[in-house]
Amino acid sequence: MRPGQQILINGASGGVGTFAVQVGKWLGAEVTAVCRARNVELVTSLGADHVIDYTRDDFTRDAGRYDVVFDLVGNHSLTRLRRALKPGGTVLISGGGVSTGGSLIGPMGLAIRAMLVAPLVRRHRILTVDARPGPENLATLRELAEAGTLVPIIDRTYELGEVPDAIRYVEDEHARAKVVIVV
Numbered sequence: 743m744r745p746g747q748q749i750l751i752n753g754a755s756g757g758v759g760t761f762a763v764q765v766g767k768w769l770g771a772e773v774t775a776v777c778r779a780r781n782v783e784l785v786t787s788l789g790a791d792h793v794i795d796y797t798r799d800d801f802t803r804d805a806g807r808y809d810v811v812f813d814l815v816g817n818h819s820l821t822r823l824r825r826a827l828k829p830g831g832t833v834l835i836s837g838g839g840v841s842t843g844g845s846l847i848g849p850m851g852l853a854i855r856a857m858l859v860a861p862l863v864r865r866h867r868i869l870t871v872d873a874r875p876g877p878e879n880l881a882t883l884r885e886l887a888e889a890g891t892l893v894p895i896i897d898r899t900y901e902l903g904e905v906p907d908a909i910r911y912v913e914d915e916h917a918r919a920k921v922v923i924v925v
């Protein structure tokens with residue numbers, strides 16, 4: 743991203759999204775975070791410039807507004823995600839999240855559709871997240887963490903023997919950011 747560009751992060755209050763908001767700000771982007779009302783304060787404290795409560799507003803109706811849409815939820819079709827992009831913009835699909843309904847391949851369906859459609863689309867770039875752990879990226883992340891630019895948000899901490907409770911909490915109670923198991 744270039745400084746001043748507009749990025750929208752769908753799922754900004756989650757484990758990945760809370761880092762994406764901070765990295766977006768570090769890259770100089772204007773960040774719009776999508777989450778529900780109880781997490782507005784959290785994403786704002788991480789630097790989000792604008793927040794959209796998905797229970798009240800649908801960001802895909804803001805046609806042609808963003809340079810990048812980073813989807814971490816999978817609750818909108820590719821067509822709707824692209825509607826929010828400027829010409830030449832990029833949609834980045836995480837490859838998971840809630841299913842858009844009924845598919846045998848579940849939430850991966852959006853990522854698979856994205857990979858199939860991407861070579862045919864001229865107006866936008868469609869990318870799927872390809873996490874490549876490596877010393878260079880980790881060194882940058884460490885520097886950002888040591889400088890306090892990147893702060894991990896920890897919702898709750900569980901002991902190893904409490905893993906089932908931790909998973910229940912994440913799945914049933916809509917945890918925010920990270921839940922940590924102490925080993």
Ligand SMILES: NC(=O)c1ccc[n+]([C@@H]2O[C@H](COP(=O)([O-])OP(=O)(O)OC[C@H]3O[C@@H](n4cnc5c(N)ncnc54)[C@H](OP(=O)(O)O)[C@@H]3O)[C@@H](O)[C@H]2O)c1
Pocket residue numbers: 752753754755756757758759776777778779781796814815817836837838839840871872873916917918919
């Ligand atoms: N490809 C990769 O390398 C990679 C790596 C890690 C993760 N992932 C994928 O990235 C995705 C995000 O992971 P995560 O750990 O950040 O998940 P998470 O912590 O569960 O976060 C989920 C986010 O989605 C939002 N959300 C939940 N239900 C929603 C709905 N119905 N409508 C709109 N937003 C909704 C939540 O917002 P509220 O809590 O505010 O409601 C929260 O911000 C997952 O699908 C995961 O599989 C991919």
